[in-house]
Amino acid sequence: xxxxxxxxxAAVLGVGCCPFGExxxxxxxxMIVDAxxxxxxxxxxxxxxxxxxxxxxxxxxxxxxxxxxxxxxKLFGKPVTMVSNYCATGTDAFRIAVMSIAxxxxxxxxxxxYDKPKDRGVSGPSVMxxxxxxxxxxxxxxxxxxxxxYFAKYGAGREELARIAVKNHKNGCLAPNSFLKREISxxxxxxxxxxxxxxxxxxxxxxxxxxxxxxVTRADLAKKPGAARILVKGVTVIAGPNPQKxxxxxxxSWKPTGWAAADVYAQAGITKPMDEIDVAxxxxxxxxxxxxxxxxxxxxxxxxxxxxxxAGTFELSGELPVNTDGGLKAFGHPTGATGVRMIYENVxxxxxxxxxxxxxxxxxxxxxxxxxxxxxxxIAILGRE
Amino acid sequence: MAGIVSFGAYVPPTRLxxxxxxxxxxxxxxxxxxxxxxxxxxxxxxxxxxxxxLRGFDRASVDALVFASTTYAFKEKQAAALVAKALDxxxxxxxxxxxxxxxAGTDALHAALDAVTAGSAKRVLVVASDCRLxxxxxxxxxxxxxxxxxxLIGGADxxxxxxxxxxxxxxxxxxxxxxxxxxxxSWEERFVVQEGYTPGITEVxxxxxxxxGAKAGDFTRVALFGPDARSHQAAARALKIDASALVDPxxxxxxxxxxxxxxxLLASALEAAKEGDRILVAGYGDGGEAMAFAVTDHIGxxxxxxxxxxxxxxxxxxxxxxxxxxxxxxxxxxxVQGRDPGxxxxxxxxxxxxxxxxxxxxxxxxxxxxxxxxRVCERCFAKDDFELVRLSDRVGTVQTYTFDFFFPTPDPPxxxxxxxxxGARVHLQLVNVRPEQVRIGLPVEFEFRRIHQVGGxxxxxxxxxxxxxxx
Numbered sequence: 001x002x003x004x005x006x007x008x009x010a011a012v013l014g015v016g017c018c019p020f021g022e023x024x025x026x027x028x029x030x031m032i033v034d035a036x037x038x039x040x041x042x043x044x045x046x047x048x049x050x051x052x053x054x055x056x057x058x059x060x061x062x063x064x065x066x067x068x069x070x071x072x073x074k075l076f077g078k079p080v081t082m083v084s085n086y087c088a089t090g091t092d093a094f095r096i097a098v099m100s101i102a103x104x105x106x107x108x109x110x111x112x113x114y115d116k117p118k119d120r121g122v123s124g125p126s127v128m129x130x131x132x133x134x135x136x137x138x139x140x141x142x143x144x145x146x147x148x149x150y151f152a153k154y155g156a157g158r159e160e161l162a163r164i165a166v167k168n169h170k171n172g173c174l175a176p177n178s179f180l181k182r183e184i185s186x187x188x189x190x191x192x193x194x195x196x197x198x199x200x201x202x203x204x205x206x207x208x209x210x211x212x213x214x215x216v217t218r219a220d221l222a223k224k225p226g227a228a229r230i231l232v233k234g235v236t237v238i239a240g241p242n243p244q245k246x247x248x249x250x251x252x253s254w255k256p257t258g259w260a261a262a263d264v265y266a267q268a269g270i271t272k273p274m275d276e277i278d279v280a281x282x283x284x285x286x287x288x289x290x291x292x293x294x295x296x297x298x299x300x301x302x303x304x305x306x307x308x309x310x311a312g313t314f315e316l317s318g319e320l321p322v323n324t325d326g327g328l329k330a331f332g333h334p335t336g337a338t339g340v341r342m343i344y345e346n347v348x349x350x351x352x353x354x355x356x357x358x359x360x361x362x363x364x365x366x367x368x369x370x371x372x373x374x375x376x377x378x379i380a381i382l383g384r385e
Numbered sequence: 386m387a388g389i390v391s392f393g394a395y396v397p398p399t400r401l402x403x404x405x406x407x408x409x410x411x412x413x414x415x416x417x418x419x420x421x422x423x424x425x426x427x428x429x430x431x432x433x434x435x436x437x438x439l440r441g442f443d444r445a446s447v448d449a450l451v452f453a454s455t456t457y458a459f460k461e462k463q464a465a466a467l468v469a470k471a472l473d474x475x476x477x478x479x480x481x482x483x484x485x486x487x488x489a490g491t492d493a494l495h496a497a498l499d500a501v502t503a504g505s506a507k508r509v510l511v512v513a514s515d516c517r518l519x520x521x522x523x524x525x526x527x528x529x530x531x532x533x534x535x536x537l538i539g540g541a542d543x544x545x546x547x548x549x550x551x552x553x554x555x556x557x558x559x560x561x562x563x564x565x566x567x568x569x570x571s572w573e574e575r576f577v578v579q580e581g582y583t584p585g586i587t588e589v590x591x592x593x594x595x596x597x598g599a600k601a602g603d604f605t606r607v608a609l610f611g612p613d614a615r616s617h618q619a620a621a622r623a624l625k626i627d628a629s630a631l632v633d634p635x636x637x638x639x640x641x642x643x644x645x646x647x648x649x650l651l652a653s654a655l656e657a658a659k660e661g662d663r664i665l666v667a668g669y670g671d672g673g674e675a676m677a678f679a680v681t682d683h684i685g686x687x688x689x690x691x692x693x694x695x696x697x698x699x700x701x702x703x704x705x706x707x708x709x710x711x712x713x714x715x716x717x718x719x720x721v722q723g724r725d726p727g728x729x730x731x732x733x734x735x736x737x738x739x740x741x742x743x744x745x746x747x748x749x750x751x752x753x754x755x756x757x758x759x760r761v762c763e764r765c766f767a768k769d770d771f772e773l774v775r776l777s778d779r780v781g782t783v784q785t786y787t788f789d790f791f792f793p794t795p796d797p798p799x800x801x802x803x804x805x806x807x808g809a810r811v812h813l814q815l816v817n818v819r820p821e822q823v824r825i826g827l828p829v830e831f832e833f834r835r836i837h838q839v840g841g842x843x844x845x846x847x848x849x850x851x852x853x854x855x856x
Contacts, residue, residue, distance in 0.1 A: 131732050132740040132836060132844050133757070135814060137789070141801050144787035148825060197788035197798065197820075244803055244812035245756060247763055251785040251803070 003266045009102035010232045011222035012382060013215040014043025015344040020210035020332030021179040028062065028116045029072035031211035035337075036073055036112055043215035044224075045108075048075065052215075053106035058083040058093035058113045059336035061120075069112050087283060087371025088237050089113060090212070090339025091378025095235045097216045107218055113340035114211035140196035140204055142373050143286045145243065147198045149251035150292070154303040158198045161287035162189035163309050165202045165329060168284060171316060172326020174357040175345075179208045179332035203287040208332030212340035214347075229385040230350050233364070234267025236260050237378040244373055254289075256377035257296035257370055264379040265298075270364075273298045274320060277381075278362040279349045281342035283369045284327040293368060294322070297379075316357060324349060324357045335371070339378055342367035350384040387501035388543025389536050389678065390508065391687060393437025394652045395430045396532040396639055396696035397421045398817060399712075401703045403637070406527050411702040416637030420703060421516045421531040423712040423795050424816065424834040426843060427454040428464055430533035430645075431514035432471045432833040436778070437691040438510070438535035444472060447537070448506040449479035451497055453489035453513040453644050455562070457482065458843050468512060470741045471833045471845070473775050479506070487560065487610075487670025489513070490534070490644040494651075495674060497538040498547045508539040515643030520568040521715060528613060529569075530640020532696075534648035544687050545655060545664060545678035551593035555672040557581050560612075578616045582669055586610060586620050589673035590665065597677060601625050604665040604677070606658060608632040608650035612641065612669075638697055653693040658684055699853060701817075704796075711795035727840010738773065743831065743847045745809045746771035756809040774807070776831070777847060781806040781813075783827040788820050804829060804849050815849040828852050 016038025018031045026034075036048075045051045057069035057080065066082040069075075085092040090113035097111045135141075151157055166189050172178040184202060192201030222229045240256035243249045261273070270276045282297070284290035291305045299320055300308050308314065314322040325331045325345045328338060346365035348354040363384045370377045400417040404410065421430060431452060439447075450472075452465035465480035483489040483496070490513030497509035514533030519525030559581035562569045571577060586609060594600060601607070607626045611617025614636040621631050632654045642649055647668035654664050662680040667673060703709050710716050738744045738758060745756035750767035754774060761768050781804040788798035800815040800823055815823065816834065829849035836846040 130728070131736065132728060132846050133736070133812075135792070135801065135812065135836065137801070138791050140791065141787055141789045145785045145801075145803060147785075147787065149785045152825060194788070194790045194798070196791060196801075241763065245763070245810045247753060247755065247805075247808055247810055249784075249803075249810065 001263070006098055006102050006235060007233055007267055007269070008219055008231045010098045010216050011219045012230045012232065012343065012347050013108070013217045013222050014039045014041070014045065015214050015347045016042060017177055017212040017341050017344040018210060019177045020208045020334060020341070022118050023209040024118065026209065028068055028114055028211070031116070031209065032069055032072040032112055032114055035114070035211040035213040036110060039110070039213040039215050045215060048073070048110070051108055052078070052110045054078055054100060054109045055080040056083060056093040056097045056109060056111050057081070058089035059115050060084055060086065060089055061115045061117055061335065085237060085371065085376050085378070086374070087285060087335055087338060088369040088376045088378035089336040089371070090341070091235070091367065091369045091380055092237045092339070094214065094216070094339060094343055094380055095237050095378065098232050098235050101216055101218055107221060109216050111214045111216060111340055112211065113337040115334035115336040116209045117207050117334065118209045138196060140199050140286060142244070143289055144196045144199050146251045146254070146292060147288055150288070153252060154306060156291065156306040158190060159186070160291060160306050160309045161198060161203050162186050164284065164287040164290050165189045167315050168323050168327045168329035171324055171357055172330025174355065175325035175331055178326045178330055179206050180326065180330040199286050199288070205285045205328035205333040206330065208334055210332055210334035210337045210341065212337045212344050214340055214343050230347050231383050231385055233381040233383045234264040235380040236263040236267065237376060238263060239376050240374070242373045242375055253292055253296045253302065254370055254374050254377070256374065257293055257368065260377040260379045261297045264381055268381040270381070274300065277320060277364050277366050279324055279346065279359045280320060280322045280366040280368065281324070281327065281345055282322055284323055284329050285333065287329070289370065290322065290327070293370070297366070297368065316359070321359050324354065324359060339367065339369045342369070343380060343382070346382050350382060386543070386546045387498045387538060387540055388546035388681070389655065390539040390543050391438050391442055391537040391690070392535065392652045392655050392692065393434050393440065393690050394532065394534045394649055394692045394696055395434040395437065396693065397425055397430065398696070398699050398701045399703055400700045401709050403527060405703060405706055405709070408706065411704060418527065418530040418640035419532055420709060420712065423714070424836070424848070425516070426458060426835060427456045427514040427516045427533070428467060428843070428845065429833050429835060430516065430531065431512040431535070432468055434514065434533035434535040435468065435472055435510060435512050438537055439472070441688050442537060445475055446508050447474050447478060447510045449481070449497070449500060449509040450474060451481045451483060451493040451509060451511050453483040453493040453511070454515050455484055455487070455489065455644055456516045457484065467741065467845070470737060473742045473744070473777065487643055488668050488672065488674055490646070490648040491666070491668035491674040491676065494536060494538070494648065495550050495552070495676065498550070501538050501540055502547070508537060511536045511538060513645040513648040515645045517643045518568050518713065521710070523568070525569055525571060528641050530642045532639055532642040532649050533645050534652045536648070542683050543681060544684040545658070545680045548677035548679055549593065549597050550674065550676040551589055551596050552674040553585065553588055553592065553672040555585060557671070578612060582612050582616055583620055583623070585673040586667055586669050587623055589675040590624050590667050593665070593675040593677060602627065603663060605630055605662045606632055606654040606664045608647065608654050608664065608666045609634070610647045610667060610669040635693070639693070649693055656690065656692040656694055660684055708795050725840055727842055728844055740846050742775065743777035744773045745776045745806070747774045754807040754809040756806070756811050776806045776809065779806050780852065781811070781829045781831070781849060783815070783823065783825060783829060783849070784810065785825060786815070786823050802849060813847065813849045815851070817850045822851065
């Protein structure tokens with residue numbers, strides 16, 4: 001793609017996010033309405049019927065298509081599209097929204113990511129199986145396949161993973177809409193029951209219900225007196241091979257993250273991510289995913305995560321705070337909503353409105369999802385004008 | 386002249402000690418029985434026995450396959466066709482199931498020998514396999530064992546030539562299982578022995594000896610079916626079979642393996658046979674059947690087989706009766722299992738080369754091997770330019786692994802790997818392994834196993850197995 005095709009063409013005008021959790025008393029519609037109306041209010045949209053030109057929605061559990069979102073919001077007579085791209089669903093819905101604005105097709109669009117896994121009646125991770133050789137398997141099993149190889153080569157282990165869980169639980173306590181508001185000790189993190197080695201219970205994200213929304217508009221329409229614009233610097237979604245059958249996989253990193261990072265950094269003009277990015281929300285479906293992502297995003301050298309975890313580089317007070325709202329681990333992970341929830345958090349950070357978890361003078365924020373086996377990565381970079 | 390060209394066996398390494406059955410701890414060296422684990426059944430054991438039998442032989446030379454068992458999962462749908470596919474036999478192989486009687490194993494052997502004698506087939510593969518359930522707490526639960534034996538029947542190069550057979554049919558309700566029964570029934574033990582087994586087995590042996598003009602002492606190895614050690618001994622004495630000639634019936638080691646029992650004893654006899662030996666085999670069930678073989682000089686040329694002794698030496702004690710119950714599905718469940726249609730039959734149909742025959746593809750352009758079958762090459766992106774390659778008989782290498790505690794199994798964790806086979810990467814479970822033995826670079830071979838029971842029927846796939854010592 002043309003590196004400058006998207007840069008500074010679109011702005012995030014408003015964001016909304018319902019509380020993530022086991023929302024037993026809320027339907028998908030309830031959560032969609034809560035998130036979208038919060039985003040409307042935040043963006044100053046008083047008449048969505050007139051002011052929203054199109055809707056891009058994302059969910060992986062819904063089988064109702066885009067109608068679920070348009071019916072909840074009663075947004076009819078306009079284009080509504082549903083996106084599904086594993087855990088990158090939310091970022092992909094955002095990407096398509098940004099492209100539609102950059103292309104000049106629409107002036108203002110709504111992005112809604114949501115999922116309602118807690119209506120399935122089962123606790124814990126989902127089990128996927130529709131053909132014989134799909135071992136009844138959990139995402140924990142897929143994402144743990146980098147552990148034996150990475151540990152053997154770079155010497156990290158379960159303790160480094162546990163420190164990531166401890167950090168994200170701590171950050172989650174500071175985010176009003178997060179699911180888990182409880183700090184955990186290192187010992188506690190290490191003593192959870194085993195799910196798929198090396199992942200114990202505390203290495204796994206909290207699967208929750210939730211919805212998040214964003215209003216994206218043309219950059220020139222976003223100018224408001226007294227408020228800095230939040231501009232989209234770059235956004236991408238990259239597909240990769242299934243690592244379980246990819247003949248070239250070294251199981252030391254997830255390829256799509258590296259490819260997506262190269263693409264999005266070129267768009268945003270970033271050459272030194274560690275220096276140029278102030279805050280990042282990365283996909284911590286499992287603690288190891290976050291660890292690998294530090295390296296795959298080029299924040300640090302491959303293999304250096306262990307020392308940086310020990311040094312606190314990615315804690316709230318560190319050089320590059322990661323998952324300031326608790327991440328998937330503590331904020332919760334309604335799959336389709338997660339990418340949009342990260343946009344929500346980054347917008348708050350860039351506006352200086354993130355409360356006790358605010359990163360001082362954050363100007364550039366990155367959000368990252370990786371999903372599937374994993375087979376798809378989405379990254380968005382926002383910047384304060 | 387027709388005879389046995391090759392043979393192989395399979396006995397599950399999981400062994401249930403009689404002490405565990407009695408509610409005590411496992412006892413080293415005590416009596417035990419072989420138990421098929423939760424991912425094994427008559428088909429999987431039969432496939433492994435057949436793989437062991439066919440080692441070193443061209444699978445394309447097999448003209449027909451006869452599968453004998455009383456415990457195949459389907460009432461309608463052939464086991465032999467499934468076994469043939471798993472073994473990657475020719476498309477035009479003749480397949481037959483023999484079932485309904487403990488005699489099915491010797492029946493199948495006899496039919497195969499007849500076919501080769503008659504010239505209607507050059508090579509016939511016979512697979513006998515059984516996995517019977519005795520009711521919890523019953524004597525049968527202890528006396529049964531699980532296992533399989535396979536024989537390649539042919540004309541030339543026979544290690545044991547067929548000398549003749551004699552069979553009788555009898556109508557008796559001694560041991561039976563009806564439609565819908567999970568467990569085998571037996572009438573009162575003394576009736577079974579006095580009116581069923583003893584007259585049956587002695588009559589067929591005497592009948593064969595008379596037919597051949599031979600006497601028991603002419604045979605250096607005698608393999609007799611037996612319902613229990615005492616009745617087996619008594620029958621041998623009645624037939625004047627010398628103790629040194631009697632093949633160990635493996636009570637307290639393997640157990641009564643049903644349809645596979647007599648074939649396993651025949652395999653056991655062949656393992657230890659030398660040129661000039663004469664082997665007498667007698668099976669029982671709804672009458673009986675006896676066969677005689679003469680061991681030829683080819684026995685010395687046959688590569689050592691993975692036979693009965695090989696398998697008995699590789700064992701793992703089942704830690705508790707609860708584990709056994711879980712493995713054999715004897716526990717009550719919260720949800721009634723699968724009366725749903727199960728996995729898509731059309732997907733199964735389209736993917737049977739991969740799932741059942743475990744075939745990958747080799748790119749004709751770049752030479753890379755990949756799995757599963759795909760239209761476009763993973764490496765060089767060539768389209769539709771592949772040849773199928775069999776992966777099931779290759780050696781793979783573990784690239785990475787995890788231990789999954791979430792997968793439903795009687796003894797978690799399940800070892801899940803990405804294994805490289807000739808360059809193809811395959812996501813596979815690993816069995817017959819303790820977690821501490823798993824490492825990157827571990828060489829593995831492959832066994833046909835049940836992967837799950839969706840739809841209330843067994844769904845089969847392949848799993849990795851560390852290459853055993855003394856391979």
